[in-house]
Ligand SMILES: NC(=O)C1=CN([C@@H]2O[C@H](COP(=O)(O)OP(=O)(O)OC[C@H]3O[C@@H](n4cnc5c(N)ncnc54)[C@H](OP(=O)(O)O)[C@@H]3O)[C@@H](O)[C@H]2O)C=CC1
């Protein structure tokens with residue numbers, strides 16, 4: 631399969647290596663807005679860039695009828711517009727806040743635990759995410775997905791908020807530390823104990839492999855998808 635990489639930083643470079651190891655041809659490695667010319671006729675685009683350019687990048691690819699796998703976080707207020715463009719242009723779009731198998735299993739576990747907690751009043755809930763100091767957005771896209779999973783399964787919460795909260799808000803604490811690839815924890819605390827579920831990425835390889843697997847899966851599909859469709863979760 632021919633893959634164009636839009637964004638060629640920490641993630642783009644690892645995806646390049648993994649895609650080639652899996653037998654794919656990388657036909658473009660862009661650090662600029664994609665066009666019909668510089669994309670070089672790929673079957674799929676994998677987009678890992680910056681929050682402020684992701685929307686324009688994805689739009690340009692979809693308008694050229696190229697399916698897009700997007701891992702860039704921090705631009706989701708415009709996601710509905712992108713999903714409409716995918717349908718209007720009869721192509722495909724998949725956003726994943728986190729492409730690793732482990733985090734997608736963690737999402738499912740988090741939803742089950744949130745549903746269990748809906749009739750238990752003894753515990754308060756909080757999220758924490760820890761990332762490297764270069765990260766542009768906070769909270770992380772993964773933390774937002776975890777928070778949404780809790781809100782959808784436990785009516786005690788109706789929104790998430792960074793740090794201090796009130797009423798039905800769920801608090802997310804974002805820590806920036808050294809070169810940490812990505813750690814996410816959900817805490818339920820009572821007066822007598824604490825339940826913690828935690829995912830720790832040791833490096834970026836799991837994110838990159840998941841993005842390539844998603845690209846293989848989406849080729850020739852039309853519509854809007856999520857990583858749980860790819861993994862059958
Ligand atoms: N969903 C997931 O599983 C994961 C998501 N992410 C997310 O992916 C994104 C990228 O992460 P990461 O690779 O670590 O970030 P980097 O900062 O290392 O890379 C971003 C890249 O985008 C390039 N760039 C700048 N402007 C444009 C443009 N207009 N069009 C295309 N590319 C451009 C930068 O070029 P230059 O260096 O010249 O500025 C750089 O190469 C982030 O939003 C991050 O949160 C990260 C890991 C996993």
Ligand SMILES: O=C(O)C1=N[C@H](C(=O)O)C[C@H](O)C1
Pocket residue numbers: 703727728761765766769770771772773811812813
């Ligand atoms: O910026 C990162 O590095 C990461 N970003 C994603 C996020 O915002 O959740 C995924 C992963 O945690 C690494």
